[in-house]
Amino acid sequence: MNDNVKRLVSLDAFRGLTIAFMILVNTPGSWNYVYSPLLHAYFKHDWRNWFGCSPTDLVFPFFLFIVGVAMRFSFKRYNYEISPELTKKIIGRTITIILFGLALNAYPFIRQDWDWSTFRILGVLQRIGLAYGAAAFLCLYFNRKKLSIISVGILLGYWFFLGVFGGADPYGVETNLVRKIDMAILGENHLWRGLGLAFDPEGLFSTLPAIVTVIIGYMIGTVIQLSSNYRDTVKKMLRWGGMGVVAGWLWGFLFPINKPLWTSSYVVYTAGWAVLMLALFIWLIDIKHNRKIVKPLVIFGTNSIFVFVATGLWVKSIIRFRYTLNGESVNGYTYLYETVFVPLAGNLNGSLLFALFHVFMWWLVLYWLYRKKIFIKI
Numbered sequence: 023m024n025d026n027v028k029r030l031v032s033l034d035a036f037r038g039l040t041i042a043f044m045i046l047v048n049t050p051g052s053w054n055y056v057y058s059p060l061l062h063a064y065f066k067h068d069w070r071n072w073f074g075c076s077p078t079d080l081v082f083p084f085f086l087f088i089v090g091v092a093m094r095f096s097f098k099r100y101n102y103e104i105s106p107e108l109t110k111k112i113i114g115r116t117i118t119i120i121l122f123g124l125a126l127n128a129y130p131f132i133r134q135d136w137d138w139s140t141f142r143i144l145g146v147l148q149r150i151g152l153a154y155g156a157a158a159f160l161c162l163y164f165n166r167k168k169l170s171i172i173s174v175g176i177l178l179g180y181w182f183f184l185g186v187f188g189g190a191d192p193y194g195v196e197t198n199l200v201r202k203i204d205m206a207i208l209g210e211n212h213l214w215r216g217l218g219l220a221f222d223p224e225g226l227f228s229t230l231p232a233i234v235t236v237i238i239g240y241m242i243g244t245v246i247q248l249s250s251n252y253r254d255t256v257k258k259m260l261r262w263g264g265m266g267v268v269a270g271w272l273w274g275f276l277f278p279i280n281k282p283l284w285t286s287s288y289v290v291y292t293a294g295w296a297v298l299m300l301a302l303f304i305w306l307i308d309i310k311h312n313r314k315i316v317k318p319l320v321i322f323g324t325n326s327i328f329v330f331v332a333t334g335l336w337v338k339s340i341i342r343f344r345y346t347l348n349g350e351s352v353n354g355y356t357y358l359y360e361t362v363f364v365p366l367a368g369n370l371n372g373s374l375l376f377a378l379f380h381v382f383m384w385w386l387v388l389y390w391l392y393r394k395k396i397f398i399k400i
Contacts, residue, residue, distance in 0.1 A: 031313065031320060032303040033091055038322030039299075040084045042381050045333055047078045051359035051376030055369045060377075064217070064282055072195060072217075073278040075291060082146065082281070083235050083292035084299070085326075089154055090239020091300070093161065094247055104162045116155030118400055119327065123147025126334045130342065142222075143212045144204070147330070149224040149232055156229075157236035166241055173234045177286035180231050181277050184285075193278055193285070200225040200283055223282035231284045238293045242300065252308045259301035266294020321392045322385060327400040329384055 050056045063079055064072035100108045123145045125131075160172060189197045195217060204213055204225045213220040242259070249255040270279065270291025279288045306312045322329075343354035352360070363372035363379070391397070 030092075030095055031316075032300065032307045033088060033095075034323035035307060035316040035319040036300050036303045036323070037085070037088045037092075037326055038316075038319030038324075040081055040088065041326050041329060042319065042322045042385070043077075044081045044085075044330070045381045045384055046377045047081065048333065049337065049377045049380040051363050051373035052356070052369065055373040057370070057374060060374075062281060064280075072282060073193075073274075073280050075279050075281065075288065079281045079288075080292055080295055083232075083289070084296050086150065086153055086232060086235040087239035087242075087293060087296040087300075089150065090157060090161075090236040090241075091243035091246070092239075093154070093158060093236070094240050094243030097162070098247075102162065104159075108162070112155055112158045115400075116151045116158075119151030119154065120148050122327070122331055122400060123151065126331055126338075129335060129338050140211045142214055143208050144214070144222045144224045144226070146224060147327075149229055150327075152229050153232045153236050156233045157240065160233070160237060161240045166244065169237055169241060173237050176230055176234050177289060180227075181286050183227075184283070185277075193280065193283065195219065195221055195282075198283060200228045203227045217282075221282070228282075228284040231286055231289045234289050235293060238289075239296070242297055246300075246304070252304060256301045256305050256309065259297050259304070263294045263297035263301060266290050266297060268294070270294055318385065321388050324392055325388055325396075325398050328398040329388060331400075332387070333380070333384060 047060045050060065059077045061076060061078055063074035063076045097108070124143070126147065127142050127145055161169060164172060184199050185192050187199045187202070188194070191197045192199070195201070196219065198221075201213075201221045204222050204227075205220065207226060208222075210220040213222040214224075215221075216223075242262075245258065246255060270287050270289070270293075273287035273290060274285075277285050277287045279285060279291055281288060303316070307316060337355065340358070341353040341355045343357075344351050345354065345357040346352075347357055347360055359372065359376050363376040366372060367375045
């Protein structure tokens with residue numbers, strides 16, 4: 023087996039861990055009973071104190087970083103040069119991912135309470151599509167030195183604009199520039215309201231630093247692909263990753279680490295952790311040859327966009343059903359949690375068990391697809 027395939031197995035295992043953890047944190051039995059590390063930092067406190075980075079806040083940047091690394095390998099067949107065929111592929115994939123995100127927001131498509139006036143336009147898949155498309159063209163048109171300059175320019179520029187145009191409280195939920203831009207372009211009614219007011223954590227302006235997360239992944243993918251010595255590569259990645267974590271943490275004292283705003287310090291901090299994690303998987307698989315123990319994660323790493331969409335559809339579908347529990351009407355999601363998992367383990371551990379059940383359920387689905395060699399390319 024050639025080096026590129028082996029390295030992609032390392033990447034698949036890392037992607038699998040990220041997807042499994044995503045399902046774990048997205049499907050607790052009850053949001054009232056969740057262990058602290060499984061919550062976003064902005065859900066742990068009052069939303070006015072929404073800074074910090076929990077393990078859950080690593081999931082999305084890890085995935086974008088992985089997109090960047092995988093992009094480096096996928097562009098090999100095009101000799102890393104822009105062409106009509108590759109341009110068509112990038113644009114097509116970008117649009118497809120965005121459309122899947124819009125469809126997921128719209129689901130279920132036929133219902134009595136449908137109201138386009140409050141339809142959320144942005145979302146996770148929309149950000150993935152935009153960040154992938156922009157980063158892909160940048161990585162094809164510019165060499166590593168210029169990519170580094172562009173990335174630094176975006177991160178510093180983003181810091182400048184948020185600081186200057188955010189008013190007296192530039193990084194506050196109500197006053198930040200990201201929210202102002204989204205409200206001006208998209209309208210207040212088309213933004214997420216999970217924090218109790220109109221603010222979208224996948225905002226248009228905050229997608230700019232997210233593009234840098236993908237570019238960092240691409241540049242690390244370049245180093246991995248060109249390396250002839252796994253041990254030296256891992257040592258370099260450990261050094262770079264550690265520097266990224268420390269640099270991002272220090273920068274956070276000036277420009278707070280914040281996932282909803284995707285602050286520049288958050289980009290550097292989470293990219294550092296991503297590099298460290300990928301180095302760990304290269305060490306496990308390519309140096310220590312522990313392929314069997316990571317096989318379940320490799321299976322999770324296949325059909326990643328599919329499983330993200332499928333889990334969203336599942337949750338949105340099950341909550342449409344209504345059941346009577348203790349004299350009250352509850353949705354199917356709550357009914358399953360209350361009648362099966364709470365009796366087994368109580369509220370808090372039952373909520374965790376509910377999430378673990380979903381991780382295992384979706385692993386079985388992906389295992390079946392893997393055995394049938396069905397890989398849904400989105």
